[in-house]
Amino acid sequence: MPCRIFVWVARMKICQVEGTLVATARIGSLENRRLLVVKERGSSGKQVAVDPVGCKPGDWVIAVGSSAARDAAGSKDYPSDLTIVGIIDYWDDSSGKAGAQ
Amino acid sequence: MPCRIFVWVARMKICQVEGTLVATARIGSLENRRLLVVKERGSSGKQVAVDPVGCKPGDWVIAVGSSAARDAAGSKDYPSDLTIVGIIDYWDDSSGKAGAQ
Amino acid sequence: MPCRIFVWVARMKICQVEGTLVATARIGSLENRRLLVVKERGSSGKQVAVDPVGCKPGDWVIAVGSSAARDAAGSKDYPSDLTIVGIIDYWDDSSGKAGAQ
Amino acid sequence: MPCRIFVWVARMKICQVEGTLVATARIGSLENRRLLVVKERGSSGKQVAVDPVGCKPGDWVIAVGSSAARDAAGSKDYPSDLTIVGIIDYWDDSSGKAGAQ
Amino acid sequence: MPCRIFVWVARMKICQVEGTLVATARIGSLENRRLLVVKERGSSGKQVAVDPVGCKPGDWVIAVGSSAARDAAGSKDYPSDLTIVGIIDYWDDSSGKAGAQ
Numbered sequence: 001m002p003c004r005i006f007v008w009v010a011r012m013k014i015c016q017v018e019g020t021l022v023a024t025a026r027i028g029s030l031e032n033r034r035l036l037v038v039k040e041r042g043s044s045g046k047q048v049a050v051d052p053v054g055c056k057p058g059d060w061v062i063a064v065g066s067s068a069a070r071d072a073a074g075s076k077d078y079p080s081d082l083t084i085v086g087i088i089d090y091w092d093d094s095s096g097k098a099g100a101q
Numbered sequence: 102m103p104c105r106i107f108v109w110v111a112r113m114k115i116c117q118v119e120g121t122l123v124a125t126a127r128i129g130s131l132e133n134r135r136l137l138v139v140k141e142r143g144s145s146g147k148q149v150a151v152d153p154v155g156c157k158p159g160d161w162v163i164a165v166g167s168s169a170a171r172d173a174a175g176s177k178d179y180p181s182d183l184t185i186v187g188i189i190d191y192w193d194d195s196s197g198k199a200g201a202q
Numbered sequence: 203m204p205c206r207i208f209v210w211v212a213r214m215k216i217c218q219v220e221g222t223l224v225a226t227a228r229i230g231s232l233e234n235r236r237l238l239v240v241k242e243r244g245s246s247g248k249q250v251a252v253d254p255v256g257c258k259p260g261d262w263v264i265a266v267g268s269s270a271a272r273d274a275a276g277s278k279d280y281p282s283d284l285t286i287v288g289i290i291d292y293w294d295d296s297s298g299k300a301g302a303q
Numbered sequence: 304m305p306c307r308i309f310v311w312v313a314r315m316k317i318c319q320v321e322g323t324l325v326a327t328a329r330i331g332s333l334e335n336r337r338l339l340v341v342k343e344r345g346s347s348g349k350q351v352a353v354d355p356v357g358c359k360p361g362d363w364v365i366a367v368g369s370s371a372a373r374d375a376a377g378s379k380d381y382p383s384d385l386t387i388v389g390i391i392d393y394w395d396d397s398s399g400k401a402g403a404q
Numbered sequence: 405m406p407c408r409i410f411v412w413v414a415r416m417k418i419c420q421v422e423g424t425l426v427a428t429a430r431i432g433s434l435e436n437r438r439l440l441v442v443k444e445r446g447s448s449g450k451q452v453a454v455d456p457v458g459c460k461p462g463d464w465v466i467a468v469g470s471s472a473a474r475d476a477a478g479s480k481d482y483p484s485d486l487t488i489v490g491i492i493d494y495w496d497d498s499s500g501k502a503g504a505q
Binding site: 172191 | 227232237
């Protein structure tokens, strides 16, 4: 049953590193960069991110999408649309929970 | 149970500043710009935005995504995909509520 | 409770003008262009659009997002990701309703 | 009641042509290209697409979004973010239904 | 009944190849590249992807969207917004299931 809803799409995202993804048959421009499986805060959905920062499983990170993901991964031609740009120390959360720890 | 729905994705978004996010391990191109946790109007979802305007917690703001977020943050190479572009004074709301105050 | 659903994101959107939004503290590149609050067809969600066409409240319009929104607003550097590109006269609707009037 | 869900956004989309949309007051760069109302497969949501292929109502088509929609519409400066790139003859569907006919 | 929800949009996506899609009437810039119908992990939603890697039905793959999809398909002018960039050997999944096999 189709319905219409209004959604707010997360852009600069708070997510947590789950583990590594191995893909040996890949296009040349992906090079041998490290690919991680990440999970967003408050959901069980998983996706793939390029990691130029050097994260370990369990880290909370900020990831960017769209064309920003390409420069962040190293060059305007890199075929990423989700790249980690920083590891979160903590954040303010109005609900009173200390974030990321 | 997967289903199909039609959604309308907010682009230039009305959101409210929640607080600051600290991430010291970051890629160089993020520089030391201020990162804020923002919450969209009418939802509890949170995400991260770059703040070139100078907002304080509680402010209602307009935020842009996609490639516009990069120029708005200062340069075409800045790795943001959500940037605040203005603080809202008020808006018209057909439901009769005065917005943003 | 997180779940997974398949969504279809509206791109060139049919929406209706609600009113004006005032934001005096803004980044310089936003200039003094008119900002409107718009509502998509069949939903109560609101967002902000740049108006280079000259719409009035109640008009049904076509709005574009992503990088197209920037050129449509006047230049490749304009920080918009939702811009109105035309006022709709009418459209065909297979459900038998005459659109936009 | 806001909730968090994980969604999969369709990008190169399978959709069906519904009819034509008329918008005489439009920005100059939209030119006089044909605008169609299209409906995605398996949903009742409608949106607007530029048609450089020459479709008729009822055709099943592939439509692209984001910056690809602009080149597909004829130039890097064209203000479209949904453009039809091909008419589908048929597709394989693991559910055993012959697609598009 | 419209409602507001917060969603996390998959970007670099884990999906599975379903089969081939045939579209002979297409714009010239699509050339004669192979188009596949793919299905994301954990959902029944289908969409179309360009395949420069050489996948077979049943393969689990990584697909990129937005402007990265264009370069990945072979050139900055290629009208794709979903392109396969690698075939997955396996991935770590914190739920204890071995991925992709």
